[in-house]
Amino acid sequence: MNRFLLITFGCMALLACNNSQKSGPTTGEPGSIFFTEFDTPFGTPPFDRIEFADYRPAFLAGMKEQTAEIEAIANNTEAPTFENTIVALDNSGRLLSRVSRVFFGLKSAETNDSIQALAEELSPLLSEHNDNIYLNEKLFNRIKTIHDDTTGLNLTTEQYRLMDEYYKSFVRSGIMLQETGKERLREINKQLSALTLKFGNNLLKETNNYQLVIDNEADLAGLPEGVIAAAANAAKAAGEEGKWVFGLQKPSWLPFLQYSQKRELREKLYKAMYMRGDNDNENDNKKIINDIVNLRIEKAQLLGYDTHADFVLEENMAKTPENVYKLLNEVWAYALAQAKKEAAELQKLIDAEGGNFKLASWDWWYYAEKLRQQKYALNEEELKPYFKMENVREGVFTVANKLYGLNFKKLDNIPVYHPEVEVYEVTDADGSHLAIFYTDYFPRPGKNAGAWMSSFRGQQVLDGKNIRPLVYNVGNFTRPTETTPSLLTLDEVETVFHEFGHALHGMLSNVTYxxxxxxxxxxxxxxxxxxxxxxxxxxxxxxxLYARHYQTGEVIP
Ligand SMILES: [Zn+2]
Structure with a gap:
């Protein structure tokens, strides 16, 4: 499930922020828009003024600025203190953070060939920059001095945690390795960064490159009206007016598998989805996966772990692969029995229809939907009118109001990167400003699959001021058509609530660092x-509170 995405490259997420301005182009030159806090309402990114040409110089200047900041911390002649080392590190790279969050936010939600190419160009530079910080021994020695003896420092719980997190990040980044190990690690990180990026780019290309074009109306058999209308719209957009286009974005793909009576077309569309990156073409991911796996193992072992899983899980609540497998195996026994039971039920339906075939993956949704109608007289299409996107979002806001006292006000003066993006101001129960919340809900060719939350600016207290976050939710939900608004499936409704839960986590953040x-x-x-x-x-x-029929206003029965 790709419902959540952090904008990180290595440990960069831990690094943010300083408002000093030391290098780079002067105002008016490409990139300069990122050089100071944005002069917009709430300091939101001025998407209407940011140009593609701004990114590269801002990234380069941002790395240069942070390098200078890191050098200043590492070469400080005063004894290391929490303030002059940990806080200074935490506040470094403010410009880099500002441009990264905008650039990588767009790379996921509204990318294009230029953004993809620049991301590939920047990948080794950012990887090297990250390693230059986390493999800086002078800097680490200062952190270690604080870490090894905190007596008399009177660190708060939050301060201790911040210090400890940085200490662990340095250790996990290889600071304890010999010089040859460090050199190899730099190379591995660079390759991993490039390969992971390439993997995602290939996947997006494979998703966008595939179209199932239907020109024979009989091939639409079984599909609900709304699904057909959406496919006609997609055809129009693809220059295939008068035909119907289905693709690999979930709102197009899933209803086809759920309702199409054409088994061979279901199979075609199903396989297109699961063969992405496995078509022996220029977007093939097989070798890339192989390389990533090998590099991860090598890196984990270089750092003293048995496997990549051991390395990753150490920093998670699960702690060990054994714990993960224990949970999975417990669930597995029950899940397998249930799945077999369901498969037998679906096979019965197939047999009753005289379908002389064995249940295959591309039959599952279709017969599950039939079974649901038979058993519960419940047709998902009949439920969708109760879940208009705007109503669902209103429902989410109402729940947040009842639980946490939050209020949401739509803003029309905030620049957005696409006309479909909507912006809300979130205020606390006492009316004080809490966050800005962006929603971007419909699939586009420049958007990754899935749904996620992230932020254009994180929350922190800087110079005594509580800087509030700019949080966003991105999804790929059912589009409105010319005649109907966006009507969501139950799964989509759940995802809207789910992603909003992540958004709340960001909006309600109230830390210092x-x-x-x-x-x-x-x-x-x-x-x-x-x-x-x-x-x-x-x-x-x-x-x-929210599930009202979009035409009659009737509450769901
Ligand atoms: Zn999630």
Missing amino acids: AGLSGTSVPRDFVELPSQIMEHWAFQPEVLK
Whole structure:
């Protein structure tokens, strides 16, 4: 499930922020727009003024600025203190953070060939920059001095955690290795960074390159009206007016598998999805996966771990691969029995229809939908009118209001990177400003698959001022058509609530230091706020608040 995304490259997420301005182009030159805090309402990114030409110089200047800041900390002649070392490190790289968050936010949600190419060009530079910080021995020695003896420092719990997180990050980045090990690690990081990027780029290309074009109306058999209308729209957009286009974006792909009576077309569309990156073409990911796996093993072992899983899990609540397998195996026994039971039920349906074939993966959704209609007289298409996107979002906001006293006000004066993006100001129960919240809900060719949350600016207290976050949710939900608004499936409704739970985690952040802000928590904890939120989606008293038929206004029965 790719519902959550952090903008990170290595340990960069732990690094943010200083408002000093030491190098780079002067105002008016490309990149300069990133040089100071944005002069927009709430300091939101001025998407209407940022040009592609701004990114490269801003990245280069941002790395240069942070390098100078790091050198100043490392070469400080005063004895290391929490302030002159840990806080100074935490506040470094403010310009780099500003441009990175905008650039990588767009790379996921609204990319194009130029952004993809620049990301590939920057990848080795950012990897090297990151290693230059985390393999800086003078800097580490200062952190280690603080870490090894905190007596008399009177660190608060938050300060101790920040210091300890940085210490661990340096150790996990290889600072204790001999010189040859460090050199090899730099090379591995550079390659991993490039390969991971390439993997994602290939996947996006494979997703966008595939189209199932239908020109024979009979091949639409079984599909609901709304699904057909959306496919006609997609065809129009693809220059195939009068035909119907289905693709690999979920709102197009899933209903086809759920409703199409054409088994051979279901198979075609299903395989297109699962063969992405495995078509022996220029977007093939097989060798890339192989290389990534090998490099990860090598890196883990270089750092003293048995496997990549050991390396990753050490910093998560699960701690060890054994714990992960223990949980998975417990679930597996029950899940397998249940899946077999369901498969047998679906096979019965196939046999009853006289279908002389064995249930295959591309039949599952289709017959599951039939079974649901048979068993519960419940047709997902009949439910969708109760889940208009705007109503669901209103439901999410209402729940946040009832639980946490938050209020949401739509803003029309905030620059956005695409006309479909909407912006809200979030205020606390006492009316004080809490966050800016962007929503970007519909699939586009420049958007990665899935749904996620991240931020254009994190929360922190800087110079006594509580800087509030700019949080966003991005998704790939069912588009409106010319005649109907966006009507969501149950799964989509749950995802809207889920992602909003992540957004809340970011919005409600109230820490001092950037390195501990928002969702900077173990990966297996980060799903807690989102899962709590998604449980509210279908509670009867919550449904009453938002699940109204978009035409009649009637509350869901
Ligand atoms: Zn999640």
